[in-house]
Every structure is written in structure tokens, then in C-alpha cells.
Amino acid sequence: MATRLGLGLPQNKQYSLGRDVPDVARAAEAMGYESLWVYERALFPVASTQGLYGIEGVPWPEGYRGVADPLVTLTLAAAATERARLGTSVLVAPLHVPFQLAKALASLDAAAGGRVVAGLGTGWSLDEYAAAAVRPFEERGRVLDEVIDVCRAVWGPDPVSYEGGLTRISPAVVSPKPARPIPVLLAATSKAARRRLVDKADGWMPVAMGAETLAAQWRELRELAAERGRALPLQTVLRANARYSAKPYDGPDRAPFRGSVDQIVQDLAAHAEVGLEEILVDLQSSTRDAEELKAVAEELYTAARAAGV
Template sequence: MAVRLGLGLPQMRQYDLGRDVPDVARAAEQTGYESLWVFERVLFPEPATQGLYGIPGLPWPDQYRSVADPLVTLTLAAAVTERARLGTSVLVAPLHVPFQLARSLASLDAASGGRVIAGLGTGWSLDEYAAAAVAPFERRGKVLDELLDVCRAVWGPDPVAYEGELTTITPSEVGPKPARPIPVLLPASSPRALRRLVDRADGWMPVGMGAGKLAEQWREIQELAGERGRTAPFQNVLRVNTQHTPKAYEGQDRAPFQGSVAQIVDDLAAHAEVGIEEILLDLQGRARDAEELKDLAAEVYEAARAAGI
């Protein structure tokens, strides 16, 4: 069976949110993309307290200077599409009040006819935490755990009741309910995060790190699932942040998914062999505008399908 392909929606500052998100979403669905995705960045610190991904000295990319709200972006896409699933990759859970986020996701799922995929993570930016988090950075894992509990409660049958550190829900009716159980996907690397993934999530959301490393992590997750008695299958969606170049990248230091369309497709094929079910392609960063993004998305899709992906 061919790998499902998804596309990252335009959220960066070179795009017109109200015009380009619906335009790209419609075009992607018509091209054949089976899912549409958003990510979350809430600010661009100058200077940053820490480097990108928490790596000292690694600069934040200019594209992060303005990133549209992920749920607003998905709502715009939901209104003009019929089939494509609508995913977050990822929402930084501690930047949201758990009850409100659970309700927003439920409403979007109800409105879209059951198309939401909730990718949730803990984030890494100390500056984003200082500005917007509901709890300190050191408690990020506990916040994610509570959010998962709150989502399960809010999305479940009434009356809803919950008592946690951040959230208290007295017995209440809370609606609308999702159209179907919303799958929750988590990235994971640390031992604690891997246990949370195996015990509490519907699936795994890794990033394109090289096929060898991806295969190693996938084996680790499957082994842990066996050890902890998990029998439910895992969904998985690979996030691919591309660095497209018009010509082939000829340097020996080429990173995965850097280079021409042909090179990107070669990397897609290698990663798909690991056992990945769905690949999210984020192509927006180097596109100058929505027309270029749509053309590139169509070219990559057609090349990938021609290669048997």
C-alpha cells in the first residue's frame, strides 16, 4: 500500500493567511494529499534565551518571525476541504489551557466531520514558556499528562468531571463532542516520553532524521510496547521539514530532505521503507508565495507517486 502523503499549510510571514490557506488547502486536496498540517511557534525572541531546539548557538530561522495560529489555520482549511484530515504537528501543550484546547479540538473535529489528528508535544523554547505557558518549563511533562487526561474526559460522555493540578471540572455537560475518537500522536525521545507514547497515545510523530536513526527509534518503541503489554497498533506520521533547492545539492554534508525534488523523493523512499504509514511534507519555508508552494507541492507529490511511494 502506498504511503499517505500530507502537506504543511502556509503559516509563515510571506503568505496571506485569509487568502493563501484556503487556496493551498483546496489545491492540496485536489492534487491528492490526504492530510493538511500545522505547527506552532508563538514568538521570535531577540535575542533568544537559547538556540533553536535548545541547541546553544543555533539561530532561529527567519521564517519563525511570524507564524499564524495553528488552530485558526486549520479552521480555514477545514472550511474549504472535504476529505483531507487536519493535523497538528505539533501543538506545544503547555502553551494552552487544557480544558480550552480540548474543547477547541472537539469543536474542530465536529465541524469537519471527524478529520482532526492531535499531535501534541512539550516544546523546547524557554522564551515561549515565559510568555505563554500555564506552568513552568520544568513541569512540561506533567502538563502534557494532564492535558491528555482532560482531553479524554472532555471528549468522553457527559457528565464530564475532572480534578487535576491545573484543571477542575465539576460534573458538567461539555459539547460539542468530537465526531469520532480523535487520535493523539506524540513525538518521543526521552525514556519518560517513550513510556507516555506507548501507554497513552494512539501513534508516534517523529521527524525526518535519517532512515537509519528512524528505524532504530521505531524498533525501540515496538520493543517497549511489547515489554509494557501494549497490543493496540501504532499510527505513525513522519514530519519532514524540507530544504528544497532548484538544483541538486552536491555537498557531502547534505542533510535528509535537503536538495532537489529528486533528492527529496529519494529520502522519502528510504524513510518509507522503515514502516512509516504517512509522511507530512512541510515545503512552505523556502517558497516565495502560495503559487510557488502549490507548484512545488504538486511536483513532489507526482514524483513521489511515480517512484512508487
């Protein structure tokens, strides 16, 4: 069975939100992409207290200077498409009030006919937490736990009731309900996060760091699931942050998913061998505009399928 392929939607500053998101979404669905994805970046600090991913000295990408709201973006894509699943990779859960996030996702899924996939994470930016978080950075894992629990409650049968650290729902009718149970996927990089995934989530959403690294992480996750009595399979979606270039990248330090379409397809094939169900390719950071994004996405999809991915 071929690996499913998804495409990242154009959220970055070089794109026109109202024009380009529906256009790219419709085109990607017509090409054959089976899912469309958004990510969350709340702000771009002018003088950040930390580097990218919290790594000292690593600058934030220029594309982060203007990232459209993920749920607004996904709503535009939902209205423009009929079949493609609509995913978040990822929403930074502690930047959202749990009840409001649960209801927004339920409403979107109801409107889209049961196509939403909720990829959640805790994030890493202290600046984003200072601006928007519902609790301090140190409590991010606890907040993510509550977000998942509140979502399950709100998406479940009425009357809904819940008592938690942030949320109190007295027995109430909460609608609309999702068209079907929304799968919750987690990025889960730390040991604690992997335990949370196995115990509470429906699937895993890692970031591509090389096929060997991915294979080792997948093996460890399966072993942990067996230890904790979790029946597999989990749903699996790999995020591949691609850096496309018209010419092949010849440097000895070539990172996975960097280079020409042929090189990216080679990486797709290598990562597909690990056995995950789906790979999401995000090309938007390295294309000039929506027309180039669509052209590269179509070339990539055709080449990947021809290569057996």
C-alpha cells in the first residue's frame, strides 16, 4: 500500500491568505494529495530571548515573521475542498483555552464532514508563552493533558461535564459535535511526551530527522506501547519540512528533504520504508509564491508516485 501524501498550506508572509489558501488547497486535492496541513507560530520576536527550538544562536526563519492563524487557514481550506483531510501539525495546545479549542475543532469537523486531524504539541517559544499561554511554560505538559481531556469530553455525548485545573464544565449541552471522533496526534519527543502519547493519544506525528533516526524512534515507541499495554497500530504522520531548490544540493552536509525534487523524492522513499502511514511535505518556506508552490507540489507528487512512494 502506497504511503499517503499530504501538503502544507501556504501560511507564511509571502502568500495571500484569502486568495492563496483556497487556491492551493483545491489544486493539491486535484493533484491527489490526501491531506492538507497547517502549523502554528504565534509571533516573531524582534529580540528573542532564545533561538529556534530553544537552541542558543539558531535564528528564527524569516518566514516566521508572518504566519497566519492555523484554524482560520484550515477553515478556508475546508470550504474549498471535499475529500482531503485537514490537519494541524501542530497546534501549540497551551496557547489555547481548552474548551474554546475543543469547540472550534468540533465545529470545523462538523462543517467539513469529518475530515479534521488534531495534531497537538507543547511548543518551545518562551516569547509565545509570555504573550498567549494559559499557564506558565513549566506547566505545559499538564495543560496539554487537560486540553486532550477537555476535547474528549466536549466531543463526546451530552450532557458534558468536566472538572480540571483550568476548566470546569457543569453538565451542559455542547454542540455542534464532530462528524466523527477527531483523532488526536502528538509530536512527542521526550520520554514523558511519549508516555502521554501511548496513554492518551490516537497517533504519532514526528518531524523528519533522517530515516535511521525515525526508524529508531518508531521502534522505541512501539516497545513503550507494548510495555504499557497499548494495542497498535497508532495513526502515524511524518512531517517533512522541505527546502526545495531548482538545482540539486551537492554539499556534503545535505539535510533530509533539502534539494531538488528528485532529492526530496529519494528522501520520501527512504522515510516511507520505515512504515509510517503518511508523510506531510511542507514546501512553503522555499517557494516564492502560490504558483511556484503548486508547480513544485505537482512535480513532487507525480515523481513520488512514479518512484513507488
